Amino acid sequence: MNIPFYKMHGIGNDFVVIDNSVNSISLNKRRVKALCDRRYGIGCDQLIVLSNPKNDLADVYVQFFNGNGDEAGACGNGSRCVIAWLYRKYHRTEFILQTNAGLLPAQVIDSQMVKVNMGQPRTKWRDIPLKHEADTLYLPLAGEPSAVSIGNPHVTFFVEDLSTVDPVFCGKVLEKDPLFVEGANISFVQMLDRQAMRVRVWERGSGLTLACGSGACASVVNAVRRGLADRHCQVKMDGGNLIIDWDAENNEVLMTGPTSFSYQGSFDLDHYPL
Known part of the structure; x- marks a missing residue:
């Protein structure tokens, strides 16, 4: 057929x-x-x-x-x-x-x-979900990443220089860290300014991709939570750019892209x- x-x-x-x-x-x-x-x-x-x-x-x-x-x-x-x-x-x-x-x-x-x-990002440890209670803004892992659920689990590492990170090597290991009950998507973020960031994402079950929409949303949410970004932000990924807006009034994340x-x-x- x-x-x-x-x-x-x-x-x-x-x-x-x-x-x-x-x-x-x-x-x-x-x-x-x-x-x-x-x-x-x-x-x-x-x-x-x-x-x-x-x-x-x-x-x-x-x-x-x-x-x-x-x-x-x-x-x-x-x-x-x-x-x-x-x-x-x-x-x-x-x-x-x-x-x-x-x-x-x-x-x-x-x-x-x-x-x-x-929709609305979820930041409680049970919503990610994590294996045990932990501060999702600073997870107890090397690099102290942040975690959020955008319908699926995302972990965001903030780095000074993205070119120094091997997302494939790191992503393979971190995706299956015991802390993450269902595994996790792993993002590496370099802030360019308060309204722009460079992001690479290792997707759970798929590997390194040219772009990840939910990963872009998660990166902005976690950057805002840590005081690094404004709620309107351009996310630059290997395949192109997305615009992410985290609406303060409705607590909803809006993603615009081609x-x-x-x-x-x-x-x-x-x-x-x-």
């Missing part, structure tokens, strides 16, 4: 999008890993699966799967790509996504730019057994 897919990216963070409301294919870790594999599959950082919403307020139910086959709670760049996909299909500018991290309202700014409300369609195609489901 041939299954249509769409290849998209948000500043280099790339995705394979499948409309499962039409196809209703079964997924497990083996099939997800095979589809995400860049040599033997289509290749992507994450697989995005769309299906009919379970909440009447939402336009679509969205699931995000990391390259290792695990399901993620949220994905900022992926959410923007879904909005761009919906915009192309329905020609509307406002949508609500239903995700495992909750309902995410979003708005199409123009043909490329999309703004997503990523999206791109790469191509569309189809794959033979029989080549990806469960």
Whole structure:
């Protein structure tokens, strides 16, 4: 059976999008890993699966799967790509996504730019979650990083010079530190000024990516919490830039950035057994 897919990216963070409301294919870790594999599959950082919403307020139910086959709670760049996909299909500018991290309202700014409300950040140790009680502003690890949940766990290390950090070596180790019950996404941040930062992210289950939307949100939230940044901040990542606004009144994080369609195609489901 041939299954249509769409290849998209948000500043280099790339995705394979499948409309499962039409196809209703079964997924497990083996099939997800095979589809995400860049040599033997289509290749992507994450697989995005769309299906009919379970909440009447939402336009679509969205699931995000990391390259290792695990399901993620949220994905900022992926959410923007879904909005761009919906915009192309329905020609509307406002949508609500239903995700495992909750309902995410979003708005199409123009043909490329999309703004997503990523919701309220959670900073209590149980919400990250951590293995035991700890100060999430200064975790008891070397470098004293900060932690926050943006629908998934993020840990932010603030460094003087990003070029001195090996995010692959460090990320592999830190992602699975025993303190993090569900693992963690690891960000390394160099502040440029109070409204700009340079960020590289090791994504839990996917590795080093050109960009991470939720990681950008987490970096700004943690920088503001530590008095290093303003609530409006430009985040410069390897694949491009995002604008993050942490709304003080509603305690919601708004992410604005570009999206791109790469191509569309189809794959033979029989080549990806469960």
